[in-house]
Amino acid sequence: MRHGERHRTHRTGWLRAAVLGANDGIVSTASLVLGVxxxxxxxxxxxxxxxxxxxxxxxxxxxGEYVSVSSQADTETADLAREARELTANPEQEHAELTAIYVARGLDESLASRVATQLTQHDALAAHGRDELGISDTLAAKPVQAAFASAGTFAVGAALPLVMVLLIPAAALMWGLAASSLVFLALLGVLSARAGGAPVLASAMRVTFWGALAMGLTAGVGALFGVAV
Structure with a gap:
């Protein structure tokens, strides 16, 4: 029977990359434009x-996403390969380790041992990967997915300030671009919070604060450079 709970953990891989990409796209491009x-x-x-x-x-x-997440995936693969060798060489010790994990989580030793035995019979490597190493199919590193999500959302985020440059009169460009970019960042915070099931206000404030700081510092550097030149 299916239950009605909606979990969002399966979204963490692409959601993290997508939010990072969109945030960087808006902040870096708006900051660059403001500085120039x-x-x-x-x-x-x-x-x-x-x-x-x-x-x-x-x-x-x-x-960057592909390289960093690939490094994570390589580490996970190496750990699973090592675990597979240990399961072959010392099955009793690995069973004891799995039993101890379940005891630490609240099962009595007899039940923990039976659970470890049944999970080992079903898929020993998956059980140890999930419960001993913290690696599962849901949370496993996916380099290509992270790369596409990050690059695509960066491009979308970066396009927003550029569209505003075309729409806002030159005389009002600085304040108009800064204000519109903060609105975009706040909306990004709301969307990412809703997608991940997190508090909306805290997410929007966090994204907006750091974006405002980055744009303010870059605009200041640009102004100083313009005066110096």
């Missing part, structure tokens, strides 16, 4: 810099 604009650059140059930042950032996010 604060230096007194014309709209065409601002757009060129923004588009270059979008392409470079999306590729960087894809490569």
């Amino acid at each position: 604009a604060a230096a007194g650059t014309d709209t065409k140059a601002i757009l060129v810099a923004g588009v270059a930042g979008l392409v470079a950032g999306a590729m960087s996010m894809a490569a």
Whole structure:
């Protein structure tokens, strides 16, 4: 019988990469545009810099996610291979380890031993991977999925400030872009919170605060550079 509970743990892999990508896309592109604009650059140059930042950032996010998550996947594979060897060489010791894990979680030793025996008979490596190493199909590293999610959402996030550059008059570009980017970040916080089942307000405030800090610092550097030049 199916139960009505809705869990979101299976989303953590792609959701983390997607939120990271979208957040970076909005923050880095808006910060870049604000910094260039604060230096007194014309709209065409601002757009060129923004588009270059979008392409470079999306590729960087894809490569970074793929490499980092691949390293995690390699570690998981190596740990599972080692566990498989230990199961072959010392099955009794591995059974005892699994039993001890279930005892620590609250089962009496007799029941824990029976559970360990049945799970070992069903799929010993999966049982040890899940309960001893913390590796499961749901939470396993997926490099390609993370790379595509991060790069795609970065491009979408980065496109938003560039669209605003086209829509906002040059005289109001600095304040208009900053305000619209903060709105985009707040919406991202709300969407990511709803997708992950987290508190909406805390998520929106967290994303917006760090985005505002990044944009403010970059605009300040751009203004100082423009004055110096």
